[in-house]
Amino acid sequence: MFINNHKKQIRLLCRVLFALYIAGLVYFLFFADMLDRVGIERSYHYNVIPFREIRRFIVYADLLGPVAVISNLFGNIAIFMPFGFLVPILGRKKRKFWFTALASFELSLSVECIQLVTKTGCFDVDDIFLNTIGGMLGYLVYALVQRKRDRDADARRLKEQKH
Numbered sequence: 048m049f050i051n052n053h054k055k056q057i058r059l060l061c062r063v064l065f066a067l068y069i070a071g072l073v074y075f076l077f078f079a080d081m082l083d084r085v086g087i088e089r090s091y092h093y094n095v096i097p098f099r100e101i102r103r104f105i106v107y108a109d110l111l112g113p114v115a116v117i118s119n120l121f122g123n124i125a126i127f128m129p130f131g132f133l134v135p136i137l138g139r140k141k142r143k144f145w146f147t148a149l150a151s152f153e154l155s156l157s158v159e160c161i162q163l164v165t166k167t168g169c170f171d172v173d174d175i176f177l178n179t180i181g182g183m184l185g186y187l188v189y190a191l192v193q194r195k196r197d198r199d200a201d202a203r204r205l206k207e208q209k210h
Contacts, residue, residue: 099172151181154182
């Protein structure tokens with residue numbers, strides 16, 4: 048009974064963390080940047096050519112600076128890692144790698160399409176690619192944690208059987 052209650056508490060905590068993550072993601076992607084743009088008129092830019100922006104950040108890394116390169120390339124990966132980690136915890140049917148990869152792709156595509164329609168941020172096909180990789184890496188972290196938990200549980204059971 049304690050184990051089931053503990054699992055329910057963990058699952059509830061993960062649901063709360065997931066909701067906070069999504070709220071933070073929405074704020075960061077759609078509203079935080081608007082504060083910098085108040086009163087500034089500029090044309091909207093978008094990228095539909097795969098790897099164009101990734102290549103640009105790599106080729107012009109010296110000119111753009113390490114902060115820009117890291118925040119664009121690694122930031123787009125890192126921002127979706129929590130999604131990939133938390134999705135499999137939310138339910139049994141969501142524990143497959145390809146489910147998480149597809150969900151990461153769909154969420155990222157949705158974000159980019161909203162940015163295109165609302166002209167908030169900029170639509171970038173490379174962001175979809177990097178975000179999806181982030182979701183998949185988050186899933187791999189989840190899988191490693193789950194594997195360690197399973198091994199620890201097996202070791203405890205073996206120890207209990209010996210005594």
